[in-house]
Amino acid sequence: MVYRPLFLKLLSALILFGAWEIAGRIPVSYAFPTFLDSVAALWRMIIDGSLFVAYAETLKPLVTGVAISTVLGIALGIWIGLSRVFDWLFSPIFVVMQSAPLAALIPLLVMAYGIGLTSKVFVVCIMAMPVIVLNTAGAVRHTPENIKAMCRSFMGTRIDMLFKIIIPAASPLIFSGLRLGISAGFIGAILSELKITPTGVGDIITFSRSIADYPSMYAAIFSIIVLAVLFLNLLERTEKHLFKGNDRGYVSD
Amino acid sequence: MSQIEAFKHAQPVPDDIAVSTRNICKTYGSVEALKDMTLEFPRGQLTSLLGPSGCGKTTLLKIIAGLLPPTSGEVTVNGKPVTGPGPDRAFVFQDFALLPWASVLRNVAFGLELRGVARSEREDIAARYIREVGLGGFEQAYPHELSGGMRQRVGLARALSVDAQVLLMDEPFSAVDEQTRRKFQEDLLSLVQNENKTFIFVTHSIEEAVYVSDQIAILLPRPSRVSEIIRPTGFRQKSADSIRRDPEYLDIVDDIWASLRSYVE
Numbered sequence: 344m345v346y347r348p349l350f351l352k353l354l355s356a357l358i359l360f361g362a363w364e365i366a367g368r369i370p371v372s373y374a375f376p377t378f379l380d381s382v383a384a385l386w387r388m389i390i391d392g393s394l395f396v397a398y399a400e401t402l403k404p405l406v407t408g409v410a411i412s413t414v415l416g417i418a419l420g421i422w423i424g425l426s427r428v429f430d431w432l433f434s435p436i437f438v439v440m441q442s443a444p445l446a447a448l449i450p451l452l453v454m455a456y457g458i459g460l461t462s463k464v465f466v467v468c469i470m471a472m473p474v475i476v477l478n479t480a481g482a483v484r485h486t487p488e489n490i491k492a493m494c495r496s497f498m499g500t501r502i503d504m505l506f507k508i509i510i511p512a513a514s515p516l517i518f519s520g521l522r523l524g525i526s527a528g529f530i531g532a533i534l535s536e537l538k539i540t541p542t543g544v545g546d547i548i549t550f551s552r553s554i555a556d557y558p559s560m561y562a563a564i565f566s567i568i569v570l571a572v573l574f575l576n577l578l579e580r581t582e583k584h585l586f587k588g589n590d591r592g593y594v595s596d
Numbered sequence: 597m598s599q600i601e602a603f604k605h606a607q608p609v610p611d612d613i614a615v616s617t618r619n620i621c622k623t624y625g626s627v628e629a630l631k632d633m634t635l636e637f638p639r640g641q642l643t644s645l646l647g648p649s650g651c652g653k654t655t656l657l658k659i660i661a662g663l664l665p666p667t668s669g670e671v672t673v674n675g676k677p678v679t680g681p682g683p684d685r686a687f688v689f690q691d692f693a694l695l696p697w698a699s700v701l702r703n704v705a706f707g708l709e710l711r712g713v714a715r716s717e718r719e720d721i722a723a724r725y726i727r728e729v730g731l732g733g734f735e736q737a738y739p740h741e742l743s744g745g746m747r748q749r750v751g752l753a754r755a756l757s758v759d760a761q762v763l764l765m766d767e768p769f770s771a772v773d774e775q776t777r778r779k780f781q782e783d784l785l786s787l788v789q790n791e792n793k794t795f796i797f798v799t800h801s802i803e804e805a806v807y808v809s810d811q812i813a814i815l816l817p818r819p820s821r822v823s824e825i826i827r828p829t830g831f832r833q834k835s836a837d838s839i840r841r842d843p844e845y846l847d848i849v850d851d852i853w854a855s856l857r858s859y860v861e
Contacts, residue, residue: 493693
């Protein structure tokens with residue numbers, strides 16, 4: 344039971360990397376390196392430490408942006424879900440944010456906040472926050488009425504209702520919003536480094552492309568995907584640990 | 597038959613009244629859900645609210661629970677007017693209303709948790725009631741691992757563990773299968789005898805109401821009113837399995853059906 348999902352994961356990784364290797368060897372394009380070349384380039388960057396230097400730079404807007412989006416996004420989402428007035432006031436902002444063509448808006452952000460960290464954090468937040476806010480608000484709004492009535496009938500206070508009923512009941516959707524939002528945040532971090540100023544991992548991508556060092560470019564892209572996957576797995580574990588019975592849905596459904 | 601007459605024909609009501617509703621009206625916009633509902637619930641007995649769907653029996657129960665405010669009228673529990681949920685009443689929900697993320701133990705202890713009882717104390721009490729409803733050994737199970745009948749036992753244990761004097765049950769057995777329901781009804785009879793609590797029990801099953809009740813209030817819809825109060829007395833002392841063959845039981849079931857059938861479309 345424990346081994347099979349692991350085996351399947353390894354198998355799907357093997358198929359993916361195999362296809363990549365074959366596509367690189369044909370080659371599909373001269374700008375598309377093989378998997379083994381990319382891994383070699385990744386190894387080189389790990390050995391000479393340039394990857395860590397790059398990540399030290401990239402993680403700054405990424406971690407700040409994701410942290411802000413998580414805390415502020417969940418708080419705003421709960422607020423919007425609880426209050427009709429705040430729903431009316433704030434929901435449209437996030438719907439617009441979610442559908443806005445971000446790349447086209449970056450010059451505006453740069454004009455307002457310069458080319459430094461602030462603009463990059465903004466890009467990460469614009470990418471990550473809307474889905475976190477909207478998912479949280481939707482989940483809070485749809486807390487099952489029967490367990491809310493249960494909480495009231497056993498004399499729960501409003502604080503009990505929020506922390507013991509509404510938030511745990513909303514947690515599966517909040518976490519799915521976090522998963523989507525944080526992956527979008529990773530995209531935002533790289534996008535900001537490609538569009539605002541080339542630093543960190545974005546710099547590796549831009550620079551390797553300009554000197555036609557495609558294995559390094561794909562190695563950098565590959566590394567950010569691995570990091571995102573690892574982080575999302577960690578998030579899933581946190582969720583399973585915090586809300587154990589919740590993954591089976593509502594028993595009265 | 598007017599309400600006054602209904603009371604005249606009923607058997608004398610015991611003096612000790614635990615819960616009473618006086619002239620309860622409830623309107624939703626222009627819809628009159630309850631009109632001038634006056635009822636008394638004797639202490640230590642089980643009173644059923646029976647009627648066709650749409651007669652407002654669940655609405656009345658929620659008003660007694662303090663979950664819904666009446667448009668006018670007053671509910672008193674032990675002489676004190678009801679303004680909201682209170683420690684003197686506990687609710688058993690039709691759809692169980694369990695927390696899916698909490699173990700059976702935490703679910704049963706949840707009522708006490710909300711009342712601020714310390715963890716070790718509330719878990720001791722909960723464990724005792726879990727054994728009492730026959731779920732010993734399932735303390736650490738999650739609701740999704742239990743059958744429908746077992747889930748309702750959790751809901752019942754939660755209501756019992758807060759030790760309220762009045763137990764409000766909203767069609768508690770309607771979501772469980774027929775065999776489990778019969779077992780529940782038998783268990784309910786002994787619960788009423790042993791627990792010295794006042795039970796208010798909403799059901800749409802005539803047989804169930806006659807089987808478990810000391811007093812049955814028949815409610816009619818549009819607008820909702822009490823048409824009759826029946827107090828089955830002859831077979832109350834008999835053993836659980838001979839009630840269903842008792843002639844009085846069968847007569848009452850037939851009478852109730854005769855008076856209700858014209859209201860069922």
